[in-house]
Amino acid sequence: MSLEPTRADGLARLAAFAPLMGRAYAQGRNGDPGPGRRRYVSELSAHIRHRLVTEEEVLRIALAQHGLPAAETFVQEVFWRVYWKGFLELRPAMWAEYRARARALQAELSAQAGLRRAFEAAAAGATGIACFDAWARELAETGYLHNHARMWFASIWIFTLRLPWVLGAELFLHHLKDADPASNTLSWRWVGGIQTPGKHYLARAENIARYSFGRFDPRGQLIEDAAPLAEPPPPPPGALSDGPAIPRGRVALLLHEEDATFWPEGAEVVGVGFLCWPQQRSIFGAAAAAAAFTEAAVADGARLLAARTARGAERLTPDKVGAWARGLGAEAILTPHAPVGWVRPMLEGVERAGLPLVAPRRAFDTLCWPLARRGFFAFRRHIPELLRALGLAEEGGGW
Ligand SMILES: Cc1cc2nc3c(=O)[nH]c(=O)nc-3n(C[C@H](O)[C@H](O)[C@H](O)COP(=O)(O)OP(=O)(O)OC[C@H]3O[C@@H](n4cnc5c(N)ncnc54)[C@H](O)[C@@H]3O)c2cc1C
Known part of the structure; x- marks a missing residue:
């Protein structure tokens, strides 16, 4: 399917x-x-x-x-x-630090031919480790990997190929249709042994052979006794406020890729628009299939919610949001809360024509x-x- x-x-x-x-x-x-x-x-x-x-x-x-x-x-x-x-x-500084490291590595990829060649071989599935190469190709071709394959891939990337984990995490964000700032960054950290300090995940040939049902057998090709990465542990958690309440008046509902189906019960929704920034997800942007999935997903959510109003959903650009909302007679622009990641700073930059931008969180979160x-x-x-x-x-x- x-x-x-x-x-x-x-x-x-x-x-x-x-x-x-x-x-x-x-x-x-x-x-x-x-x-x-x-x-x-x-x-x-x-x-x-x-x-x-x-x-x-x-x-x-x-x-x-x-x-x-x-x-x-x-x-x-x-x-x-x-x-x-x-x-x-609870720890937004971790994302800021990760992004800064990704940008620094982007510069290193341009400056260091050795790092660039090793990265390109791994990303293209040309390392000579058959399982890893197959997963690299599957990732690029489908935008998905099984959870165990993600763990093996990340572990081989870090401990056998000795590549910077942040570059592997960025490659995942580029290709994955489920690319997520939290699940991806923190899972890569977990594999490397810096999320739960000292506890790393080492891919073992025997485990790969068993759980791939014999499709792969990388015996003798993996470093199975590497030490965890040495990096500072995660910072302590900050506090989380409850966030703003849903306003009662006329609102223009602005959806985005973090939440394509948020409906603000109690507000009077006078129109539904949507924005999306798939290219912001990594230093490599987003692969065509992943970007297309995200854009169509947000459009579909917006279309479904717009059916509850008198108008169709509007695909917007950041500079047109305020004029769109004013044109609808909205008193506020209401958008689902954007968790830590690439969407939040982009949302902060949208043009609002003087209207408040209210971003309530789901009760579940x-x-x-x-x-x-x-x-x-x-x-x-x-x-x-x-x-x-x-x-x-x-x-x-x-x-
Ligand atoms: C290195 C690495 C990077 C990852 N990057 C991402 C990412 O960018 N986006 C992402 O959504 N997941 C990520 N994961 C988590 C997990 O691999 C995927 O969510 C899962 O493989 C998705 O497949 P599924 O929908 O068939 O999962 P199922 O096994 O059917 O699980 C149902 C749902 O539960 C959630 N889930 C399951 N396992 C995990 C897990 N270990 N961590 C977090 N959520 C989980 C997912 O939303 C998933 O769709 C990553 C894991 C690793 C090891």
């Missing part, structure tokens, strides 16, 4: 995958039989990333079909995403993100209470 950048496609995938979200997922998710053969992962990440379907919707279906004990692994994986989003939101203060296992303990607060699980249910 080819990946379509629409909510309808996301919902169809969700329905098709629902029967597998229980024990089948727990047993099957680690294996990667290769493109076109994967049954035990949902491949919903690009839809979830743009919120064509939301984490909450996915959790609701998993729990309704299987209950918490059977769906525990799937629920936990969805909450890895939620945790990463919260972790970065306001509830979950402040809990990402320490490691995942401390966060994980809150999941049953979060599910109850969200009305997704019954009182008394635990892990």
Whole structure:
């Protein structure tokens, strides 16, 4: 089933995958039989990333079909995403520092022929390590990699090829249709051993052979005893306010790639417009297929929400937002909160014609993100209470 950048496609995938979200997922998710053969992962990440379907919707279906004990692994994986989003939101300086390093490496790629050649060989899948080369090509051709393949790829990149992890993370952002500032940056840090300091992920040939079902066997090609990267640990978390309330009056709803389906209950929406900045995601911009997915995903969300108003959705440019909103008689421009990443600074720069830009957060995020203060296992303990607060699980249910 080819990946379509629409909510309808996301919902169809969700329905098709629902029967597998229980024990089948727990047993099957680690294996990667290769493109076109994967049954035990949902491949919903690009839809979830743009919120064509939301984490909450996915959790609701998993729990309704299987209950918490059977769906525990799937629920936990969805909450890895939620945790990463919260972790970065509480530490915006990590993103600023990552971006500065990416820009510095861009200059080094131009200046250092050796680094450039090694990077280009890895990105093109020409290292001679067959599994790695296949994943590099799959990444470029499909904009997706299985989670285990992402872990192996990142580990080989860092510990066998000895390339800077930030360049690998930027390559992922360039190609992935689910490119996400939090999940991507923090997962690369986790593989390198700097997210959970001292604990790194080393790809092992035996593990690759087993979980790729014998498609690959890189015995003798990998460095399997490297030490973790030595970098400062993540900074302590800051605080998160509840964010602004949804205004009651006439608002122009401005959607973007962080959330294509946000509907402000209680406001009077007089028009829906959308913006998107896929090329801002990395020093390499966005690959054509990834950019096209993002643009069409935001357009689809806007089209669906505009159907609740008297007008069609408007594709905008940043300099036209204020005039558009004024033309609709709006009292404010309302946009879904943009979490830490490349969209937030772009939104701050849109021309507003003197109107306030109000960016409320989803209640789901306001509830979950402040809990990402320490490691995942401390966060994980809150999941049953979060599910109850969200009305997704019954009182008394635990892990
Ligand atoms: C180095 C590296 C980089 C990554 N970069 C990204 C990224 O840019 N964007 C992104 O969405 N995910 C990223 N991930 C996380 C994960 O690999 C993908 O979310 C997952 O593979 C998507 O496939 P799926 O939809 O079939 O997942 P499923 O297994 O079906 O899981 C359902 C959903 O849960 C979430 N999820 C599952 N596993 C994880 C995880 N380990 N971390 C965070 N969320 C998870 C995703 O939203 C996913 O769609 C990265 C992981 C690694 C190791």
